[in-house]
Ligand SMILES: Nc1ncnc2c1ncn2[C@@H]1O[C@H](COP(=O)(O)OP(=O)(O)OP(=O)(O)O)[C@@H](O)[C@H]1O
């Protein structure tokens with residue numbers, strides 16, 4: 001008998017039962033182990049000659065859609081594995097530790113990936129041109145890298161390209177330029193939590209800038225834009241038509257970064273002229289592809305096929321190699337395990353201190369492997385919040401936590417709020433996306449100050465809470481819809497009509513000390529002992545520690561009566577109950593009353609197209625094309641058309657909101673076959689419900705994984721998600737996971 005575990009993971013040594021159980025129970029892991037199977041790797045590397053690898057990559061580039069699985073060509077069907085493992089139903093289900101197993105699989109996958117990356121690099125090493133030795137690093141060095149990343153579809157190859165570039169910067173005399181390079185790569189100018197550092201200039205302004213800078217008429221530019229659909233290409237073409245009188249000093253990365261920052265920060269009356277002036281100054285010096293990427297950066301959509309997740313991996317690798325060279329360890333040969341460890345340290349550090357300036361600075365000072373001990377929680381810097389996985393039934397929850405201590409909490413339906421009290425008494429509130437919401441919730445700032453003054457022993461504090469609309473008269477929670485009517489900008493404490501109450505469910509730091517690595521049981525105790533609630537303003541989340549269906553069912557019903565969405569079920573004790581920043585963890589499960597019938601959760605999807613309404617809906621859009629977001633490629637993959645669940649007023653409002661965002665052409669980063677009547681800029685996110693998910697010939701969610709897209713059946717609109725940007729829409733990976741879970745059941 002062949003064991004599927006040992007087949008796929010010769011270095012994992014899973015028992016037969018374990019491997020069958022693994023397969024039968026958790027199809028989401030299937031994803032990981034198909035991608036990381038040792039065999040697939042062997043096959044990939046059995047293509048020995050570099051030419052063959054090149055031709056594979058050429059072949060991949062010639063397809064519009066390519067996938068990682070093309071590099072890992074082993075695709076095993078469920079049936080073939082079932083056949084090898086025998087009857088899956090004979091399992092003894094009790095002894096398997098799934099989260100441990102998942103960790104092992106992820107570790108193994110990372111190791112395989114690290115090996116591939118190192119191997120790949122040794123083949124392509126000479127591809128990256130050497131950074132010229134000069135006073136400063138030119139912008140063209142960076143745009144050359146952007147161009148290569150844009151052209152190359154394979155993620156591993158892109159990782160190799162980027163990390164090689166990072167390494168060259170580390171080896172130069174301009175190490176600090178690395179921070180600017182990273183921010184330019186992720187199309188930001190500083191950390192998420194700093195206001196006003198975002199680009200995203202409108203088309204009109206950019207067209208005007210190109211017109212003034214190149215002497216072409218705005219009409220000509222606009223008509224070319226409609227043909228090409230890419231402001232970057234238009235700028236590049238306009239530049240190349242211009243005769244260059246004399247050669248000006250080339251742009252440096254530092255100049256571009258500084259000018260972009262000035263542009264992002266400039267506001268007020270004369271700001272438009274100032275912005276155009278700065279853009280022109282740069283544009284006239286642009287050569288080659290510089291104008292293209294400069295314009296795209298200004299527009300806020302760089303499209304280089306390289307997400308933030310990849311930046312962290314490339315960065316760890318560059319540091320690993322740099323440190324090896326410095327210490328002369330084995331003459332620069334990094335081992336896959338070292339790479340995986342460095343990656344882990346970097347991700348951990350970043351999830352607690354999401355600030356590249358600090359991360360790069362500390363890595364230069366203390367070494368990449370020591371990053372995690374030097375970059376830990378600080379009041380005033382929002383950490384990436386821990387997220388939950390969906391479940392469909394109480395029995396699924398019980399199965400999952402079998403034999404372990406867990407707890408149920410009310411799942412409040414409002415907005416996540418991370419609350420910080422700093423040493424000097426300053427109070428800050430951050431959103432799920434690390435945005436500073438302090439100005440939006442002046443009333444909460446007062447409440448937190450009050451809490452602080454009541455708790456004498458508390459100097460600094462970070463709490464994880466949900467902020468919910470509150471009926472002060474009746475002392476009751478109000479629905480999310482009421483919360484969403486609150487003003488989001490320029491809020492005056494006196495004008496606030498919708499009151500809110502904070503429900504605290506976790507404490508992450510107290511008096512300068514990080515509590516992340518304490519069990520939830522202890523964190524909860526510390527929270528209750530050190531912080532005092534204020535009725536109707538700041539309360540602790542309702543919790544119950546039970547372990548049988550009847551009691552949990554009762555608590556679930558009660559939560560819904562109390563205007564909550566359902567329950568959050570969390571590991572209570574042991575290592576697995578530690579707080580895991582930025583992770584969508586199996587140690588937090590959400591159980592939502594309304595969604596138990598469907599896939600277990602609602603989805604949040606970006607609106608990318610519209611269908612003109614007929615009959616009663618004439619004059620408005622009657623339906624919309626929705627898409628999920630692929631975090632690896634930065635593309636929007638369409639996944640359904642929706643026309644149900646809207647009131648007439650809603651359709652009217654939506655039409656008014658969306659009309660100004662109509663674009664003549666779909667964005668190049670939309671993946672679609674559907675043909676809506678109009679296309680939109682991605683600006684809005686709908687929360688939707690679905691009966692189930694199915695493979696589709698038309699829709700494209702998760703297409704890189706299955707070769708076919710997943711789509712939603714009978715989608716139904718629930719609400720607009722103002723707190724999520726389109727890039728925070730449900731990811732392709734999440735949809736793939738939901739589909740697999742459902743397909744297996
Ligand atoms: N007791 C609780 N513990 C943890 N989170 C809670 C609790 N009560 C409410 N929440 C909220 O529930 C959220 C998770 O579920 P929800 O489905 O609302 O997520 P979401 O915002 O749609 O994001 P996603 O679907 O990406 O997880 C948390 O981010 C938090 O804002």
Ligand SMILES: [Mg+2]
Pocket residue numbers: 412413414415
């Ligand atoms: Mg929510």
Ligand SMILES: [Mg+2]
Pocket residue numbers: 601602603604
């Ligand atoms: Mg959700």
